[in-house]
Amino acid sequence: MSALKIKKGSSRKSAYDLRDPNGEVIENHTLAILVDNEAGVLARVIGLFSGRGYNIESLTVAEVDHEGHLSRITIVTRGTPAVIEQIKAQLGRIVPVHEVHDLTVEGPSVERELALFKVTGQGDKRIEALRLAEIFRANVVDSTLESFVFEMTGTSEKIDAFADLMRPLGLIEMARTGIAALSRGA
Template structure:
């Protein structure tokens, strides 16, 4: 099979990702999980790397995940050609407080979730409709006045986008999104 795909032996040691044409110009979207020491300046190092070398950040989230080990998990969604994505991973791996770099997009199935808050203002039928749609999307009402709701929704970025589109004509006035958190599936 390798021969049929014109794969060079040895380039596919770790993942099927490397089977694809490394010189491809196709822009891909990858979700990276970066485990770092939770120390001052570590986020600046990661962001500085992206801005300094001209890489893109679509979404970035960070929080401490191991309080005793003082490690944080940075989830970055980035876009680029396969060669650029590989270079981004290698450059991230070079940062001294970075422990691990995982490319969740190629390391197997993964789940991605984002949390968003929507403020929707309105009255009458629009107000009722927004509540009905929120129920369909399993969004929670976390604040309510006579003129407004704040909905909390969790899901894939696509689901959040879809909800935002539906809320727009119903009086969407403000929105806050956390960016993506992601984990690989299985043990």
């Protein structure tokens, strides 16, 4: 019996999501969008994605210029290179959008995510949770006799790895902020 040869861009999570080996590669792209901070802008940007059936893997929004009333929307989405180019072109045509940057193709960038984990447990499981938190540089931000709340900042992969290790130790709840990203250099 031979192993499945799953190409880059295909999912390892479901047999129903196998990609055509001759088709284009589906990639994750991080888009940074600078917009006017006014009512309805986020709805218009999100409406573009939902109206065309594009998925959003991660979404963060915050005002970055109080005087200029500008906000930065960071979106992680998936698609073929042609679909990503179409998304960027359509975003650029929305009136309150000032800039659209594809951080994935524009060069090196820094991406981070914040996560909170609630872990319950007693005895050895509690000690093991604290040991793993120290290894992953997670901070204890709340503690009771029955549970801990850990805070961790890092890449999505690091957060996923920590969550996978905490599940058998009593992970009962998790909250994630989504990816915040900036390009590196000048």
